[in-house]
Amino acid sequence: MSEMDCVYCGKVITKRSKEHIVQNALGGLYESEEICCEKCNNFLSKNVDAPFTKIFNPIISRIDNFTKTNNKKSHPSCSGKAIYDNEIYDVVIKDGKVVSCIELGRKLKCDISKLKFEIVAYDFQIDNSSFKSGIGKIAFNFAMEKGIDYEILSKGISIKEKDGEVDSILFSFPIIPFVALNPMDDYIELNTRMELYHNLILFSQDSNLWCYVDLFNTFQYYVILSNEWDAKEPVLETYLQLLQQIDRTKPELYIRKPKHILAYAMFFNVEPCMNLEEFKKRVEVAVQKESLKKNMSDVLSAKLGYDYFNIDKIKDMKKEEARLYLRNEKGLSLKSLLLYFDEEDKFKDSTFRQVTCVGDKYKIVSYPLLINKLLKTGSIDVREYTYKKFERVNAFLAGIDRLNEGDDNDDKEQDEI
Ligand SMILES: [Zn+2]
Incomplete structure (x- = not known):
């Protein structure tokens, strides 16, 4: 062909x-x-x-600043759950407002669109x-x-x-749902700040060719594209795109030591220089030029925060001490941290979502194959993880609703956010 x-x-x-x-x-x-x-x-x-x-639709209808979509003006409606008078109802939602509720409409025999609901969840039919x-x-x-x-x-x-x-x-x-199986992934997926993005990782493992698909940082799946891949031809391609408008306001930089300049230079991908004014200017230019397409490792490193692991501190510790520190402070094991970071503390593209560690000896194994095995034996519950991810995206979307309501009511509710 x-x-x-x-x-x-x-x-x-x-x-x-x-x-x-x-x-x-x-x-x-x-x-x-x-x-x-x-x-x-x-x-x-x-x-x-x-x-x-x-x-x-529940997500699309809530995010106004999708860039370049063909149907910018049409906001679809969707189903969800909302609270009215301390009861939860099935409702139809459009533009962040409840437009229909059959049950309550029958009960109260009135125009329910005038009532004040609190939207608590959106439904996804997957x-x-x-x-x-x-x-x-x-x-x-x-x-x-x-x-x-x-x-x-x-x-x-x-x-x-x-x-x-x-x-x-x-x-x-064939499709396998993703489930976080190590403390590091658990932390990234359930405890860091919610951010909407699409992430794709194409990778080969022995004779398998996989694609990890993550939509809206919520719908996460492995697709097995082939099991006849030539093991001598390894493939690794990643793609990550943010979906919310980038905050292009001037960033506040807290620089007290030269090493902070280096950290910011790495974060904003600019040349470091010791002239503070010049350095700030460079960062500003970089922020203005920033595109929605990102390096996967940059987004994940930023999510975790530069100071999060206090890597300098860990480095000076003895192995056992470091392990204890991580367990106590963040509930993370050193092995699960080292799975994703290289010797220079840089996030690795080559392991993320591809492998994980299991057992007391932290054996490194194929992530999708392990999930598949555990699903077959019934040792893990996908629903529990999926439920937590949905809960996160629902809270995020409901947060946007509240923000918009605040605009309507002269920012009365803004203080709550
Ligand atoms: Zn054709």
């Missing part, structure tokens, strides 16, 4: 069309032109993307085939964009034709 043939229908691509790796409706900015023809692109957007992206197909498509697109041969991926795609035309396309790659 030449580069100019559509991967789905096999016809020569006459008119190039842009395909988003992560669906545009989800705020995805990453585009590729080479994957398919315009006709198949339109077919996919109607039959795979539309039912998939609908699942995320147990359907549209969801699986949508996640699989993202993994497939990312692999294609990174130059993986179509033949290797083709087993996960079923294409049906009718009268010489594509009639159905289904992405049926």
Whole structure:
């Protein structure tokens, strides 16, 4: 197959069309032109993307500052839960407001849109085939964009034709939900500041080719793209895109020692210099130019905070002492910390979400394979982890609602935030 043939229908691509790796409706900015023809692109957007992206309406409808989405003006409605008069009700929410509640409407026989509800949760319907197909498509697109041969991926795609035309396309790659299995991941996913982003990691392990897909820092899955990968050709590609507008206000820098300059220089990715005014100017320029596309390790390091681990302090300790310190202070084991940081304290792209450690000896094993094994034996509960992640995103979204309500009511509620 030449580069100019559509991967789905096999016809020569006459008119190039842009395909988003992560669906545009989800705020995805990453585009590729080479994957398919315009006709198949339109077919996919109607039959795979539309039912998939609908699942995320609760998030899409709350985030106004999605950059570059095609449907900026339309705010979809979604279902959720809200409290009225100390009772929880199933409701329909639009633009952060309850617009319908069948149960309460019947009970009170009045226009419920005038009532003051407190939204507590948004519903996500993820147990359907549209969801699986949508996640699989993202993994497939990312692999294609990174130059993986179509033949290797083709087993996960079923294409049906009718009268010489594509009639159905289904992405049926096996999917494993992510569950945090080490204290470090538990901390990153459940205890650091909530931030909306999409994260993709394409990696090979022996004969397996995986893609880790994390949407909105909430929906996290492993897609197995192939189990016939050539182990002699390791692959590692990452992509991370923020979804909220970047705060471009002048950052406050607390510089007391030269080493703080070095830390900020690393954080903002600028050349360090000892002239404080000049250094501050450089940081300002960097903040203005900042793009939504990020290095994965930068985002994760920033999430953890430069001072979080107090690595200088740990370095001076003896091994046993360091282990105790981490256990006592943060409940983390040294091994689980070393899994993700190199000798220079830099976050490693090469292990994150790919391997984890198990047992007393902290044996390093494949993350997705371990999850799969534990799921099969019933040793872990996906629901517990997923529930915590949903709780986080719901609290985050409800927080945005409260912020907007505050605007309406002359900032009455702003103090609470
Ligand atoms: Zn085509």
